[in-house]
Amino acid sequence: MNKKIWAPAGIAFSLALSTLGGVTSAREFAEKKTVPDVQTIVENMSIEEKVGQMLMPDFRNWQEQGESKATGFIDMNSEVASIIEKYHLGGVILFAENVVDTEQTVRLTDGLQNASKDLPLFITIDQEGGIVTRLQTGTNLPGNMALGATRNKNYAYQSGEIIGKELSSLGINVNFGPAVDVNNNPGNPVIGVRSFSSDPDLVSKLGIETIKGLQSQNMIATTKHFPGHGDTAVDSHYGLPLVSHNKERLRSIELVPFQKAIDAGVDMMMTAHVQFPAFDDTTYISKKDGQEIMVPATLSQKVITGLLREEMGFEGVVVTDALNMKAIADNFGQEDAVVLALKSGVDIALMPAQVNSLQMEKNITSVFDAVKEAVESGEIPLDQVNRSVTRILELKVKREILKPGKVAADTPIDKKILRALQVVGNKNHLKKERKIAEDAITLLKNEDKTLPFKPKKNENILVLAPFADQVESMSRSINELVDQNRIKKVQVTGMSFSEKSFTSEVARLIDEADYVITGSYIVKNDPAVNDGVIDDSIQDSSKWATAFPRAAMKYAQKKDKRFVLMSVRNPYDVANFEEAKAVMAVYGFKGYSNGRYRQPNIPAGIATIFGESKPRGTLPVDIPSVTKPSESLYKFGYGLDIKSGKPIKK
Template sequence: MMKWKPAGLGAAAAGIACMVWAGTAAGATGDQFMDLKGAQWAADSITYMAKRGTVAGYGNGIFKPEGAVTRAQAVTFMVRELYPQQLADSDQTYTDVPRSHPFYKEISVAARMGLAGGFPDGSFHPDAPVSRAETAAFLTRAYALQSGERAVSLSDTATHWAAAPIGVMSSNGLIGGYADGAYRPDKSVTRAEFAVFMTRVIRFERANAIQAQDWDKLMSYMTVSEQVGQMLMPDIREWKGQPTRTLNEGIKATIHDQDLGGFILFEKNIANAEQVTTLTHGLQAEAGDIPLFLGIDQEGGVIKRIPGGTNLPGQMALGAARDTSLAEAAGKLTGEELKALGMQLDFAPVLDINSNPDNPIIGMRSFSSDPDLVTRLGLAEIKGLQSSGVIPAVKHFPGHGDTTVDSHLGLPVLTHDRARLDAVELKPFRAAIEAGVDMIMSAHIAFPAVDNEHVTSRKDGSSVPVPATLSKKVLTGLLRDELDFKGVIISDAFTMNGIAEHFGEEQAVVRAVSAGIDIILMPKDSAIAHQALVEAVHNGTLSTEAIHASVKRILQLKAKYGLFGERDERLSSKLAALPAIIGATPHRKVEQEIAEHAVTLLTGRDGKYPDRIGQGDRVVIAAADDEIGKQLAKQLREAGASQQLSIEIVIIGPGKTAEALRKLKDANYVVLASYQFRNVASQFGWSDYQTVIDEVNKLGKRYSLVSLGNPYELLYLRDVKSGMALYGKQEPNIKAGMNVLLGQAELPGVLPVQN
């Protein structure tokens, strides 16, 4: 392709290739200008350039859109956009541009970089108006533009001195002529017109960079605000106290004001498949030319967000099934459903080794207490998610499985030595990195064996260890350098007390990025976090090189998973496709197969089976929660429809167990449902369960202890004659268990944790 090369272009082109911050000028943003009523055709461009810090007004909300652009103003706009970092070094002098001139530095930089030169008599003519021809020459030279594919048919430019740059601009659709076919190259350009021309060129260059996946070039056109905005991923669970399920003006403004790179969605954001698909489509439409990461915690089992979607039995159920093909299928169907709903990022699978029964937050979210089993199943689920076009973000590095403190509530400390970390906690993460995982979530947990730094807590002035999310030794030293992870590092939620209690919002955000975090998940206040990062870049606390490296990883990952192209699909097409994907029959089949393969014998009188329910039995279901009792009763009635069962639910717990015991006397069979999760197992209320077990043993009843949560009951309950683990209180788990109690199915599962 032909490339126009006027004098000075070499220096300008070299400058373009450098990584620069676009825009540092202070001034009103576009929506603050009050005199654009007669220039609405240019309002978008003026707003865009003002937000970039490239154009500014005259104060008091005045922009003067119809005022002529002078040579001094034109080069100032371009220097602010392209070379703001060079303004401190200004040495070019012209006879009519003294050092006291308000644009002396910008004119000097423009001359040095080849954007604009002076006249033979040594003058610059700073107050002379800029013509349409000069505008084309300035912009073509500044951005090293090449000829495009469009035919040039302007009637009055062929013999003009600026014919070449006008032709380049016209052939790329960046300028046009008047109705009579003329360009009028010598006509003066207004401030509004110049803003439009610059906006067109910048957006054109950004589009070309995206198409070529030239992320260095794209970043050279991104402001500080845009770059750090890519590194923020807040939640929008509520807006003014109400669940956020539609795109409102406040969220639109937040996206634009903070240049956000993504959002995490929660169950509050989702009423049904059609609604959330409409929401995600609208969010992407507001995102400009860089698409949003839209992520969710869809682990399956106890952590699920999609009502009406496939309700997978959970990771520990997969651990009991020990089948990598089922784990891969679970990942694939999860990804297919998320993709259909407009999400491309799943914060799963959990690669934590649940080696501590007292872990209050991981438990059955983990596959197992066996590092090898976690590794095998984790890699399979990662493969399934990736095959569906969804990014798995594995968590919680370097490992959250052996803690007794929930990092949502406090700051856990893992005191194992490095040899133990290598053998257990780090094993699945190392394997995932070797297998090409693209995103890893950090844990708000301190690991003294890797980083023993302590800081003063803002909560109470005590000395607290630095958690992994804020530790350069963990994130850069261990994860990046030692384990050679090249992908994106995302933090766990910044609303969690492991961070929020001890570190101020601004301090924590800046420290996390300095440590190696690429994306801050769920900052408490995204506006404060955004401003803190912008200021840290400007004052040198955060290096531009580190920010560029993070943003480049983010852009590369968005491109790898097709985010730049997927926004072309119409909403109507997305909605039409949902019924065949969300909760589809093939997905439900996988769901039930996992649940059936997971059912595990905890103990049985014959060592093979729990006690069975017989024809015509009077069954009493004892549970601490009425909803669990109802779900068990529903599934038992459906599975035992032909067995003429009588079913009653009783509630056990403080003040209720005595009444429940009276009703057990007339039962033929007792289902004792246990659900222990999100609390410390050793501190759980086991005494009521033991009372029931002692009573049914004394009465000689057939019964089964049915574990629906973490399967650690036999560590705390004695003399249990019959019991099984289902690993979840979801419908497929309970259905599979009731089939076993009715003698309609086997128990193929193997306990995935030490008990």
């Protein structure tokens, strides 16, 4: 005899009484922690409910009726609730626009879950740590390449643990991280410091520990971007990248971290909008320009089902990267892209349609109807849909998102808020964040013992950096050292590269300075090189990111000023400054804004410059020479001890 014990609204959920030991109340059912019968749920779901579980839109911005424009969606409203309920959505993704402070975020996630009357939502976010973070009140951490510079598994675990604790306290249950791309292309415009390393084994080691840290907090961990976005020269937000390596090379480099993450039990896998002709050279006609293009991995059945599922044995949930990115949207169109992705074997279509008002609901309607029609016609087989929905619900059960006894499991909103306020960005997390960042600092040159700086009282320190928030981070960090009596009182002058050219005013500031700190932020090295020499006579405005700091370096050293070059983004840019006497990499460019340090990397670099911490990092990538591209300027594993001047051995 079967008796209905508990069910999400509209879904028949039956279990045999014998398996419950005679339990009859929902509360007792929850206390027994009986596992929901996913198979029974799926069997009783309508096609509409199944399709909804496979769609994950964003509500980054929202324009309510009567308002003149869309603004950040931060407060739950009946309009978004109606869309969640109407389309039986399985999840949503949040962005920085949605998570402006801790209490607000808890209230928003609570409202989103309450809107899902059938099944609880995946509430997801990209909180990788480092340069890709969304929480505006959270612990940002120094990022993956900084972790790679430390070589420290414990730091990777701690990073995952901190992110997991903070997200969980906010009501977010899926993190789209870590990125386990192997960044072996110095010109990569989108990955760079988001990667742990150019070495697949180091990426694997640190990636797995980050996953474990996340999962220790019951947070769903997602490896991305499968099969690998590390060796690309195009950003898939704007175009369609291609990786032309053969299968043997891909299996020995790009696929290694993904396979090891699968073996370690990662929950979710995010696809890459990248072409991999070695695995699938099927072509389509682009809707953008009518040209023939190869299918990207996200839409490839050979890659998702053949390679990832069948060959590599991944049994978890596969989610696409955002389908509104130009690599997909421009070439395939909204509805076709979603249908092709689901046909390929992915379980969830991320950001399948832009919906930022009720007037734009037609976009999600169009996608929903296209998928439903494809299922009903057999273009997307129903048994494949059932497998996807089963995987989705099984993961929700595994991570205690879907559980019996909702009443017993509920926590009052005030308690949720209090808990989150105690967890998010707390002092213990910030202390660990700073320690990791300091140990990641990598000293690459220190001729004439330029570092550490030891200024005398009232000496002048000039800070130059590409952007105002970076100047503020450097200046504020120096002044904090003064306030803490760790260095003598000094005069700090700061200037950003706002005019993008080296002027007489900049020269005057250097003339007046005793010490000069210059930040370098170069996404992709592109200096003018003639006969193996960087040609500084070419003042191309498009190369300002290289030209300005080089001009500052040359002038400061000509005037015998103590000068240090701080690489604040991809460390490859230090190759533009071979003549500098002191060079360091900090692996993170976010500065100080809105009353907080948005990354610990720059302050950690300042602490090193003034001798308040020792650089312990070693390069997690090779840095090729700009003037001799076939040669390495600094090799993988290189880093100097500031005291002895000798290479650090790890």
